[in-house]
Amino acid sequence: MIIKILGSGCKSCKKLESNTKQALSELSIVAEVQKVTDYIEITKYNAMKTPALVIDEKLVSFGKVNDVSEIKSFLE
Amino acid sequence: MFKYIADTILYSWLALDNANHWVQALHFFIYDSLKIGFLVFFVISLMGIINSYFPIDKVREFLENKKLYGLEHLLASLLGAATPFCSCSSIPLFIGFLKGGIPLGVTLSFLITSPLVNEIALVLFLGIFGFKVTLIYAIAGIMVGTIVGLVLSKLKLEDHLEDWVKKQLKEKMDQAAFKDVRTFSERFSDIKSEAVDTFIKIMPYVLGGVAVGGLIHGFVPTGYFEQYMGKENLFAVPISTILAIPMYSNASGVIPIIQSLVAKGIPIGTAMAFMMAVVGLSLPEALLLKKVVKIRLIAIYFSSVGVSIIALGYLFNLVL
Numbered sequence: 329m330i331i332k333i334l335g336s337g338c339k340s341c342k343k344l345e346s347n348t349k350q351a352l353s354e355l356s357i358v359a360e361v362q363k364v365t366d367y368i369e370i371t372k373y374n375a376m377k378t379p380a381l382v383i384d385e386k387l388v389s390f391g392k393v394n395d396v397s398e399i400k401s402f403l404e
Numbered sequence: 405m406f407k408y409i410a411d412t413i414l415y416s417w418l419a420l421d422n423a424n425h426w427v428q429a430l431h432f433f434i435y436d437s438l439k440i441g442f443l444v445f446f447v448i449s450l451m452g453i454i455n456s457y458f459p460i461d462k463v464r465e466f467l468e469n470k471k472l473y474g475l476e477h478l479l480a481s482l483l484g485a486a487t488p489f490c491s492c493s494s495i496p497l498f499i500g501f502l503k504g505g506i507p508l509g510v511t512l513s514f515l516i517t518s519p520l521v522n523e524i525a526l527v528l529f530l531g532i533f534g535f536k537v538t539l540i541y542a543i544a545g546i547m548v549g550t551i552v553g554l555v556l557s558k559l560k561l562e563d564h565l566e567d568w569v570k571k572q573l574k575e576k577m578d579q580a581a582f583k584d585v586r587t588f589s590e591r592f593s594d595i596k597s598e599a600v601d602t603f604i605k606i607m608p609y610v611l612g613g614v615a616v617g618g619l620i621h622g623f624v625p626t627g628y629f630e631q632y633m634g635k636e637n638l639f640a641v642p643i644s645t646i647l648a649i650p651m652y653s654n655a656s657g658v659i660p661i662i663q664s665l666v667a668k669g670i671p672i673g674t675a676m677a678f679m680m681a682v683v684g685l686s687l688p689e690a691l692l693l694k695k696v697v698k699i700r701l702i703a704i705y706f707s708s709v710g711v712s713i714i715a716l717g718y719l720f721n722l723v724l
Contacts, residue, residue, distance in 0.1 A: 367695055371495065375496055376460050376461060376496050376499075376501075390496075391459060391460060392594065392598075395594075
């Protein structure tokens, strides 16, 4: 499983990243978490606001920092 | 109420002399920080709630498939005014709109108005300059977005998009639509944490602006600027517009300074042109846009917005 965090490196992207990692460890899923900061890449996923979350090449959320339980629901 | 708090702290508790310049500056600082801080927090929370129920993908949906013979520019401009602006999101938003089939000119109408008429600027104007000036500012900002976007759409500027953007626009897109079915109490923690974050982010600008405003208020004699930048000085409006371009900052930091400048004799039209240029013509914004459009389009965009701002500045000086 590959998870991408889209965003230009602002504070909320880091928060989203740490929430994601926590969700992964709580579900004991092993996944690669990548940060995507390049606008060309970000817009390819049709995210209109950052931060955004992409799981296995599918955009699941954008424009907000999801909390751990919400990320868990995406992962399951 | 806020004046009462400032009075109490300075004159009753600390028994300071209200003829002293430093005390006057301090009084202004306490009064304005309290008032502005309170207003800003209120508006941020309100916008957070609206934003949670009417997110940007809904805005786009609303603008898609709308052929209104020019009125779609006004609609885009109005929505731009109503949507909280963050320069970090302007590129994804720009591309997202274009991908949704919204014409470039309409997208530009949205992008011009969004920073120009933002909720924080409006509420500060309301608190400081009153209802009439605020309404005029809002209408003027929305008109700039509408008209400039409309004019730019006639120029057929699609060629000036960067190549990677053109390439992406050709690709088919699957509409990302997320239904948010949470109740208000479930949304509440999101809204709250975002409001607190925004508040913490902009308050340093507000306090900085109020501090500078307070010093001007305390030390600069009333009417001081009139001799240099009065209404009869025709260069004042363009000069303040140009001076504002490199001064990108949060609107919340600029308005308290403007308040003091107006109190010391700078005409309101000149001050408003400055204000609009600070938020609407920013260098960081241009550098961001540079990634999606060619330099020529940026030049056209900036000069047409700039000319409109200068024209409005003269107009305000005449009528207000």
